[in-house]
Amino acid sequence: MSEIVPLARKSRFARIIDSDIFYSYRRSPVAILASIVAAILILAAVLAPWISPYDPFNPRTLNLMDGFTKPMSESFAGNFFVMGADNQGRDVLSTILHGSRVSLFVGLSATLFAMTLGVGLGLVAGFRGGLTDAVIMRIADVQLSFPAILIALLIFGVARGLIPPSQQENTALMVLILAIGLSNWAQFARTVRGATMVERQKDYVSAARIMGVNPVLILIKHILPNVVGPVLVIATIGLALAIIEEATLSYLGVGVPPTQPSLGTLIRIGQQYLFSGEWWILFFPAMTLILLALSVNLLGDWLRDALNPKLR
């Protein structure tokens, strides 16, 4: 009475197309639209040095007489600006392309950092339980009781005080990533801890313990792959939050150095001219930020529903 398991092997690509996630994606117009918008924005940011019409950071190509050129018009020096020019005669479109590059880099790095830290601490807290769990989760609770932006400001300020002024310019981005990352790890830790506590009880973990597998290996090889689903969701939504947080910090003037303007820096510059009629300097960077954050957020929302078996 032997049972032969039927052979059915598909290519990796075919399996992705056939998967439930992709099916849910195809049936969600919001997800398709959001992913297209996000893809365009991200691609444009990555390719900024090659596709932006002007180099906004090269003083030799700038002409102060081009300042405040209106969108879709030719400037004094004969340049054509789709989204107009700012006070220094820089092409707004080009500054946005370069600015979202900085914003995305900071957002991605900060989210990755928060994810690594949060997932690691969450795994340990959920697996060890007891005092370890209590200490880690109380720190997370304390942190969650402050707005993330305050924590980031605090960390940023402390780092400023510790780093010598000569190094501040070079380390500014690193400090920013550290500050945003440290202010966002708690969400990851909470989710992963809960999922870990569920997985820890399961028999496959007992089976590994019976054969004497090292607890660290159990965590990494057994439990981690089973808790990544919700982590991906938080990471996607967290990316949108990190981009906004970076913009807020830069808007407040504590973020990236002026030599590397991000979307937040551009918004800060633009708002000075809002009431004198030069709306385009503020409007286009702000719209880009909204589109970027919204599309990433909607993608995260869709992913959460798609991974939730109860909502299928």
Added chain:
Amino acid sequence: MTEPLLSVKNLKVVFHLRRGDFTAVNGISFDIMPGEVLGVVGESGAGKSMTGTAIMGLIDRPGEVIVDEIRLKGERIDNLPEEKMRHIRGRRIAMVMQDPLTSLNPLYTVGEQLVETIRRHLPLSHDQAKKRAIELLADAGIPDPQSRIDSYPHQFSGGMRQRVVISLALAAEPEMIVADEPTSALDVSVQAQIMKVLKRLCAERGVAVMLITHDMGVIAENADRMIVMNKGEIVETGSVGDIINRPREPYTKKLIEAIPSIKTQNPRYAAAVARGEAETTAEALVEVKGLSKTFDLSPSLVSRLFGGKHRKLVHAVQDVSFAVEKGKTYGLVGESGSGKSTCARMLVGLLEPSAGEIRLEGTDIWRDRNAAAKRRSKIQMIFQDPYASLNPRWRVGAIIAEPMRALGISTNSTEIADRVADLLERVRLDPEAMRKFPHEFSGGQRQRIAIARALSSQPEFIICDEPTSALDVSVQAQVLELMRRLQDEFGLTYLLISHNLAVIRQMADSVGVLHNGVMVENGPVEQIFANPQADYTRMLLDAVPDISNVA
């Protein structure tokens, strides 16, 4: 011939799923006479619960019910609007579900739920309804219903809760009850009582029962007529005596053959008697002496350290001793909460005993030097739930190879792959299976994978904690057969933990009976089953539903 109470003609339940339509029930027709108990039996996926749910009009999207007609006392109910159907549901056809905890609202007292149900369906005042509720509870065998009526569902035990659910179902004086696995979540001793209550109440009131269950024994002892279902279709229908004693269809025959009976002897034992070796004892591989486990559930550290009235100790296992002979199977029987799984966890090294010792070939596996290494290399475990015991993110090949890698038996990848293929063949699976993930297999196949993993480190002693409780009977028979053959092939020693006495009788050479953490009886299997000494064992053996006890 009298008119049937419920008449179903050509009932189909189709689920419109992404990958095409799935037909759960495929055109079945049957009648239920007034006052009759109709048993519906089948393995998982047979469509028996779907049939019950469809009659109640409770199939939700993406499911669709297609039926020629359903008549209740000659009146069509399949095409009624939802509004009218609600009057039939509960009032004329009531339902008893498997899990008594989810079918009662935890926020209301039992009395409030009963009174509400009674008053919705019958024109009674609050006081009259309450009086009736107390009567119903008393009828269902709940002691002191006067005061229990104000208790919340969680204050009842599982069996008592199911009694409440039954009185709730009978509250509106229905003509028929659909009972979907009403006793599957309960221990055998409680199961027997609940079935007795359900049967008595329905007989007194002339209520017809559609008894849906996977357990042929329950049907044999309680139903008048039965329907055997498989893959959404009716295989056979007839009186219980006819079907069980003279099954006509091959599927029914196979199903009945697969059911272990507590009355059949262990074939190994019979063979040993024939050889005249029944009384010989082999040397003990594992000896357990005075094993105890106490859990401290005191609410605070203070009461834990200093005692006082809040100190709460749970003695899960108390002074349990037994010996497992080399190459034999020791069965550990008990109801839920009897401490059998706690014993298993201590034997396998997951839980440290509070007192007592476990010796494996003379080595104390908790205290001696190198005890852990010895324990890991010689003891393995097979778990109850084959869905939770295999890591869903790992390929089968990696799962089976894990003990070899963890214990350093082999590090050579080709050697490991060869061994995994060999193990898969031994558990009757295609070696190709090693490239797949667990979710691509059925429950029985997964349990084979779990067995292959347990064997891969070449252990001598395997602890099987309810290895077949999650499986259908026909699959259970195959897995037990496989375990028996592997035992002969590898000279394995088993500790088999089960609540199913029939499984234990078939598989074990010696048995220990656990009750509330205490070993009440211990000895050779035939001696205990033929001549039980402890009252508890006798009660347990009497309570087991068996297909030879046709009602």
